[in-house]
Amino acid sequence: MSDIKAQFLGHETPGSIEADQIATVPWSHENSDATVEFTTDELTAFCPVTSQPDFYSLKLTYRPKKQLLESKAMKLYLWGFRDKGAFAEDLAATLLNDLVGACEPEWMEVDLTQKVRGGLQIRTVVKHPGG
Secondary structure (H helix, E strand, O other): OOOOOOOOOOOOOOOOOOHHHOOEEEOOOOOOOOOEEEEEEEEEEEOOOOOOEEEEEEEEEEEOOOEEEOHHHHHHHHHHHHHOEOOHHHHHHHHHHHHHHHHOOOEEEEEEEEEEEOOEEEEEEEEEOOO
16 A cells, blocks of 8 residues: 555544554665564464464564554554454465565565464464565
């Protein structure tokens, strides 16, 4: 998205948002060596087979080109996964695809760890293009 499509920061919002509603803000330091990082331990979804809840730790790192992801829009977007079924690997790829589409960064890395359930922890790392 090349302009500010929706603005959530400082406004009440009724709930989660979809990928096409992720707001961005202009970044005018294109030539700087900057990286942006979002982290959370509050991302949830549920298993599409068993409907059991899955809890995730997310580390999103990217080098902006012309747009930054707006933080409140990120929170609202991530909030929407609590009502969606997804395998950890698919969730990581979906996050990368949606967020790259929103801000068109130089590079981005999604590092997603599904917390232990059934004795296993799953970590998936996906990158665009080289992160």
